[in-house]
Amino acid sequence: MSVPVxxxxxxxxxxxxxxxxxxxxxxxxxxxxxxWPDGPVLAQVHPRARRPHAHAVSLVRLAHQLLSERERAxxxxxxxxxxxxxxxxxxxVAGSASADLEFVEGLRxxxxxxxxxxxxxxxxxxxxxAEVALALGLRGALTTVTAGAVSGLSAVARAAARIASGxxxxxLCGGVELARVGERWAGPGTGHEAVALFLLEAVDASxxxxxxxAWGLGFGEAASTGTDTLLEVARxxxxxxxxxxxxxxxxxxxxxxxxxxxxxxxxxxxP
Amino acid sequence: xxxxxxxxxxxxxxxxxxxxxxxxxxxxxSAIRPLTRFSAEGLCSSLAAEAPPDAELLAVARSLGPVAPxxxxxxxxxxxxxxxxxxxxxxxxxxxxxxxxxxxxxLERATQAWEQGAPxxxxxxxxxxxxxxxxxxxxxxxxxVSAACASSAxxxxxxxxxxxxxxxxxxxxxxxxxxxxxxxxxxxxxKALSASPAAPFDAARSGLSLGEGAGVLVVESVAxxxxxxxxxxxxxxxxxxxxxxxxxTAPDPSGAGLVVACRRALARAGLGVxxxxxxxxxxxxxxxxxxxxxxxxxxxxxxREVPVCxxxxxIGHTLGAAGVLDVAVGALTLQRGVLPPxxxxxxxxxxxxxxxxxxxxxAGGGSVALIANAGFGGINAAVVLRRxxxxx
Numbered sequence: 001m002s003v004p005v006x007x008x009x010x011x012x013x014x015x016x017x018x019x020x021x022x023x024x025x026x027x028x029x030x031x032x033x034x035x036w037p038d039g040p041v042l043a044q045v046h047p048r049a050r051r052p053h054a055h056a057v058s059l060v061r062l063a064h065q066l067l068s069e070r071e072r073a074x075x076x077x078x079x080x081x082x083x084x085x086x087x088x089x090x091x092x093v094a095g096s097a098s099a100d101l102e103f104v105e106g107l108r109x110x111x112x113x114x115x116x117x118x119x120x121x122x123x124x125x126x127x128x129x130a131e132v133a134l135a136l137g138l139r140g141a142l143t144t145v146t147a148g149a150v151s152g153l154s155a156v157a158r159a160a161a162r163i164a165s166g167x168x169x170x171x172l173c174g175g176v177e178l179a180r181v182g183e184r185w186a187g188p189g190t191g192h193e194a195v196a197l198f199l200l201e202a203v204d205a206s207x208x209x210x211x212x213x214a215w216g217l218g219f220g221e222a223a224s225t226g227t228d229t230l231l232e233v234a235r236x237x238x239x240x241x242x243x244x245x246x247x248x249x250x251x252x253x254x255x256x257x258x259x260x261x262x263x264x265x266x267x268x269x270x271p
Numbered sequence: 272x273x274x275x276x277x278x279x280x281x282x283x284x285x286x287x288x289x290x291x292x293x294x295x296x297x298x299x300x301s302a303i304r305p306l307t308r309f310s311a312e313g314l315c316s317s318l319a320a321e322a323p324p325d326a327e328l329l330a331v332a333r334s335l336g337p338v339a340p341x342x343x344x345x346x347x348x349x350x351x352x353x354x355x356x357x358x359x360x361x362x363x364x365x366x367x368x369x370x371x372x373x374x375x376x377x378l379e380r381a382t383q384a385w386e387q388g389a390p391x392x393x394x395x396x397x398x399x400x401x402x403x404x405x406x407x408x409x410x411x412x413x414x415x416v417s418a419a420c421a422s423s424a425x426x427x428x429x430x431x432x433x434x435x436x437x438x439x440x441x442x443x444x445x446x447x448x449x450x451x452x453x454x455x456x457x458x459x460x461x462k463a464l465s466a467s468p469a470a471p472f473d474a475a476r477s478g479l480s481l482g483e484g485a486g487v488l489v490v491e492s493v494a495x496x497x498x499x500x501x502x503x504x505x506x507x508x509x510x511x512x513x514x515x516x517x518x519x520t521a522p523d524p525s526g527a528g529l530v531v532a533c534r535r536a537l538a539r540a541g542l543g544v545x546x547x548x549x550x551x552x553x554x555x556x557x558x559x560x561x562x563x564x565x566x567x568x569x570x571x572x573x574x575r576e577v578p579v580c581x582x583x584x585x586i587g588h589t590l591g592a593a594g595v596l597d598v599a600v601g602a603l604t605l606q607r608g609v610l611p612p613x614x615x616x617x618x619x620x621x622x623x624x625x626x627x628x629x630x631x632x633x634a635g636g637g638s639v640a641l642i643a644n645a646g647f648g649g650i651n652a653a654v655v656l657r658r659x660x661x662x663x
Contacts, residue, residue, distance in 0.1 A: 093394050123457060
């Protein structure tokens with residue numbers, strides 16, 4: 001079984017700004033995320049999220065923007081499947097490093113018996129994505145994927161594989177690297193913050209969206225080719241929408257993991 | 272397509288090896304004892320199920336090669352892998368994958384770096400999976416999957432998908448979690464730790480006990496296992512996941528989210544709920560979890576008295592490793608046609624009434640097991656195992 005897989009929408013947040021379905025810019029290296037642009041934002045994360053972590057709020061905002069745009073722009077015939085079937089899978093290396101560091105600092109300042117429960121709740125890589133699921137009503141399986149510098153690309157590749165095999169119908173996937181605590185960077189590497197989300201969906205031949213046509217993952221004999229592969233995926237999707245032409249995005253990490261993804265225009269777009 | 276589980280390795284509070292784990296679980300013995308690895312002074316509990324010391328882990332891991340990882344989660348995973356991979360051909364192959372479930376990975380490497388003001392080593396979460404890949408010749412996908420306390424159940428789902436879609440011939444899939452003071456203090460902050468050994472579903476239970484450990488399984492297609500003459504311990508028929516959408520820490524008390532995950536796993540397996548002969552519970556021994564799971568059991572089985580097993584009274588809550596250790600015990604007891612008792616359970620809570628297996632192991636449990644995990648963030652995962660119909 002091989003179901004066509006399309007990227008119906010994407011959203012990228014970098015130090016250069018927020019980019020919804022448009023070609024993203026990386027912004028200055030080692031800089032924090034750009035301020036959220038003016039305009040409407042989600043009023044609250046979730047009624048039961050009493051003290052949501054700042055990074056969870058950022059992720060919820062971007063995911064909300066993506067889903068809103070997907071639902072606003074698509075014709076009725078291309079309505080998104082019920083949200084309770086949408087999966088969520090994000091690649092991350094930093095994971096919950098910022099909340100981890102905050103919790104450790106709290107223990108150091110107040111004593112080991114007085115850790116903050118509301119911070120500890122966010123010391124899981126899945127805590128911020130779970131806030132997205134809570135706030136936006138996504139009820140499919142939820143995971144994070146880690147594979148060095150290709151964690152995000154791996155999450156997208158695995159989401160594509162699950163949809164192509166028929167075991168999932170839609171997945172909000174991508175990558176999230178948020179690990180800044182004040183001026184300090186809690187995660188590995190030098191501290192380039194970015195969030196890139198892609199909505200992958202099972203589609204039929206008439207769908208106008210760019211396709212994910214091939215993917216692969218492996219380990220060993222790899223050399224690092226950079227860490228902004230998800231920005232390259234977003235650029236490839238934007239190019240496939242606007243100009244046509246297939247493009248492969250390949251990434252690898254110094255630890256040995258590699259991933260590749262091929263994005264192509266929809267066949268219905270014509271030559 | 273289902274996949275065959277053909278090897279199992281385990282390290283738990285009961286020591287090295289699946290045999291020790293199985294014997295203790297069948298006897299209803301608990302490994303939850305006073306902590307030795309760090310101080311619990313001032314905390315609401317001083318108990319945990321600790322795995323053997325590093326020297327013992329590294330001694331058995333040596334059979335996989337000269338490797339000495341710097342973090343305990345990787346050492347636990349290697350020790351479990353050494354058992355699971357004994358006598359297996361580990362010639363490097365692009366058709367062999369590694370998938371590891373964990374919530375904190377090599378956390379101590381991060382906390383050490385923060386204390387010293389040093390840069391964090393790359394990919395702390397992914398260290399156990401990378402370490403396993405390095406000694407097992409895996410050249411296919413090498414992934415770390417996190418899904419809170421359902422991490423390694425979700426890893427099993429990924430492994431099954433890699434076999435099903437034809438990406439891999441075999442996947443070394445595991446879960447590993449070391450006991451960290453950080454995590455212990457966090458569960459203390461949440462007031463989730465019990466001062467006495469965890470007693471899942473017991474009327475007098477007062478919270479969970481943490482444990483540590485690792486489980487490693489080898490999964491491959493059933494046809495490949497048969498062609499190689501390997502014993503199929505159990506058949507991995509389906510894995511399903513869901514999210515509650517209720518709260519970051521508390522599960523949906525109705526159990527609705529867990530029921531969805533179980534139904535998705537059964538649908539993936541092509542089996543009806545009537546085929547399930549045993550339910551291996553997440554069973555953390557917290558009030559929230561046990562009552563939620565009792566509600567889910569009632570809805571899912573419609574009041575049918577499907578026996579409930581659970582191992583967290585025996586080995587504590589091993590967080591990211593819990594799913595794969597639940598599956599290891601599920602597979603081994605399914606193969607033997609026996610239902611293990613829930614350790615430390617004396618009297619079932621009338622408010623969380625389930626048909627628990629109490630006291631001692633007994634024969635039965637049918638040929639299909641449903642294994643459930645639920646974690647923070649409302650994340651649920653369920654696994655369906657079937658006893659292999661062909662005798663080894």
